[in-house]
Amino acid sequence: MTLLVTWFKSGDSAKHTDVMDILEDGFKLNDIYYSINDIKIHSRIANTPRRVDFSDGISVFIYENEKFDMALQHAGFKTKKTAHHLESKMHYALLSLAVLLLMGWWTLFYGADFAANIGARYIPSSALNDLSEKTMKFLDDEFLGDSKLTIQEKQKLQAVFDRVTSGDKSYKLHFRSAYIGPNAFALPNGDIVLLDDLVKLSTDKEYRDIAGVLAHEQGHVVYKHSLKNAIKTTISGAMAAYFVGDVSALANGLGAFMINGHYSREHEREADRYALDRLHALNIDTKPTAKLFEELQKLEGEKKGEKGNDIFATHPDTSERIKLFRDGK
Template sequence: MTGIAASYYDGRTPLRQPAELLAIGDEIVARGPFGERRARRAEVEISEAMGRSPRIVRFADGALLEVADLEEFARWLKVAGFAESPVVRLQKRWSWALGSLLGTVLLIAAIYFWGLPALTKVLAPRIPAAVVQSLSQQTLTFLDQKVLTPSNLSAARRAELTAYADRILQAGAEHPGYRLHFRSSAMGPNAFALPSGDVVIFDQLVELAGNDDEVAGVVAHELGHVAYRHGMRQLIQSSVVSFVVGVYLGDVSSIAASLGALALESRYSRDFEREADAYAARTMLAAGRGTEPLAAMLERMEKAHNAKGRAGSAWDGLASHPDTAERIARLRAMR
């Protein structure tokens, strides 16, 4: 058959040499100033079409032929009896390309919304306790240095709230170990829990509360996040690769800031919030306090947030909690 013009590279030097590419029987033949190269068809690799990029015919030892005339090369391949792969043929059909793109998007979405949550539910309990404790401690230290300030509540008031919360929680369901901390911040009424069980209550939330039962209800809610490992599951889901690398390389400090932002923003999913609310409701009901204290506290926090306007700080206590009104209604239905 008629040959086609190509450029030959021996794979050892950058020297470009003119060549003629032919298909003779079951062999691919390259002829030029370098002599003649022969190889069986099955022993050469022909690159796929990539836009206007030259096509490559590669020999097993690294030598290659580069063909710039794409249309002529396509005809040469057809005459020589080479068939393009099904993938290449499908790529040329926009309907298949669009379908593949849509399928890829759907697959990624399915992994993110269902696969990753399922994976994190399995992984979170397997994170060593020492790692969780170290990460949480570094996170609290980071927040104390960058965001939070010491509590303005008196030592007696902090002790009183801690003792009261302990009585409520001990009367309720079995709880994970926890430590109550008090801090002040310009973020407004808020509270968050770290995976280790360290629960931080802002002075502004204490001041907003109508009574100590409302503060205890918030503590019980935050312990629900700890009990179900919501913080760790959320962190894993948002940064699976960096988390795994950080844990196994011992570089937990690099993600302390990320966990700090996650804790303060409290951007838990709707399911996570429902689980934590249900946990708090069981605790408060078992302690004989009912669910109204937590419902009332959520209502106060929502009103405080609304008073600042929806364009207010992204750190407001309920700015990112889903469907607060729905949560309040659900809690009140449990009492």
């Protein structure tokens, strides 16, 4: 049987069209005979051109798949048909789709968490600092404004912050204003942003209520919550940060997360527990923090249904948190 084929010579891009003969013990092309041992027949994949490699570097492409299969069968050649066989059976195709969907589901709900935990553990500290600096710049450029707090207020809050962090210089407090409502958030390197609207809700002259919020944000840093969420949001950016130190994509993802993102309830409870333990260690009364949460709960009720991103948008049930800090255990 003869077939019209296209062939190329190794190292040469010139395309040739010729007739190939399929014999009982080999192939014949350009009056050259190739035994079965000189031939490699690639598996058929759907209706794409079939490839046959010859020992002298010639690669042949066959477009008449059905005719070629019949010729091979007639000549007694045995080839691998598994891929095409599976593709041609609907139930196999549906099974393959189900497997792919299952893998996608696992990656979304479990694989991303696994990658985030590993990535957060091994991203270099230099990349971590670069990430936080770029994220802070992104937030300042796009969302944050200068704080309107007085110098006296800032000094007092800084003293509270220094007490919560035990003067650890790896932590830094930033005062900002924003339209997103009363909030505070932490970057992976220990930079913590405190918004004016949250400070305005404080009813404690010593800012012990704000101390609870700052300790909560410190907990996010200690447990690398923001970094893990950024990695989950931009897996490709996390890989670049790990291998080549490029954190640009990761910084943008983290910045967007800080404004619109959501910590998991597990992360929030973990940070709450850290804050509670930290306040106990510093002999700071936890009830003022509970009082601040009550004020925030009132505000939340007033603004319910409005678009915003106040401090309760992503946290556990407010009443649960109030009880935790009121009871102090």
